[in-house]
Amino acid sequence: MGVDRVRKSIGPRRSPDSADAILDAAEAVLSEAGYSGFSIEAVARRARAGKPTIYRWWPSKAALLFDVYQRGKRVDNPDSGNLEDDLVGFLKSLFSHWRETPSGSVFRSLIAEAQSDATVAAALAEYTKGRHVHTGRMIERAKARGEVAADVDPALVADLLASFAWKHLLTNRLDEDEATIRTAVRYVTQGIAPQEHAAIQRRSRRRRIIG
Structure with a gap:
């Protein structure tokens, strides 16, 4: 998966490509670190995205995890x-x-x-x-x-x-x-x-x- 793609700066509207990159990164972090080691910080580093962008699209770590699960x-x-x-x-x-x-x-x-x-x-x-x-x-x-x-x-x-x-x-x-x-x-x-x-x-x- 393309988990190292650089996020496009797109403002508040969620870009499908950027969202996919963050979800790819979240899946990778979850696979490597497990539930207990999962964090928004780790996802942001992996996706090369800013934490504020992730929190704007997913208001909590749990919301992101539910999207990964689904x-x-x-x-x-x-x-x-x-x-x-x-x-x-x-x-x-x-x-x-x-x-x-x-x-x-x-x-x-x-x-x-x-x-x-x-x-x-x-x-x-x-x-x-x-x-x-x-x-x-x-x-x-x-x-x-x-x-x-x-x-x-x-x-x-x-x-x-x-x-x-x-x-x-x-x-x-x-x-x-x-x-x-x-x-x-x-x-x-x-x-x-x-x-x-x-x-x-x-x-x-x-x-x-x-x-």
Whole structure:
């Protein structure tokens, strides 16, 4: 990566090239020094950028780290036409990403630090808000298909899914089997389904078991 590119002086508006250079530098510092050794000073030296510029674009170290984390995130957001399968696929992909890349450790450290640092907590809340909107789209699609009751709040469902995922991250249980993930998702989907739809799904599962 071009982490040693000289930053262009562009004033307050963020230049995509300059921002990429800073993010490249942040990734390199994180890889070399780890979470505990990460600092804006080290990123500024690596990117040949001024600290005021970095702080103008990212108001805190945590905000920059969340951008670094999101930049490297590779998680599936399925659109299979079935909410249960979509959510199971999403959680499996998320667990795999956390388990197989350094990002899981970074995100776990950010969550832990947020418990005692108001700045990190604010950055985490802002990041979570954006991600819940993204996850909520799966719920909105299912609502349009009639799988979800009209009065269900997608953001609240996203909170429930995040709680399940974060618990597994924080307790290092990212190798959870698909059957357990599917059971947890089913509890959620049954709770938010229209009554008639939920009854049809239960009858269908019973027939499969008996058959």
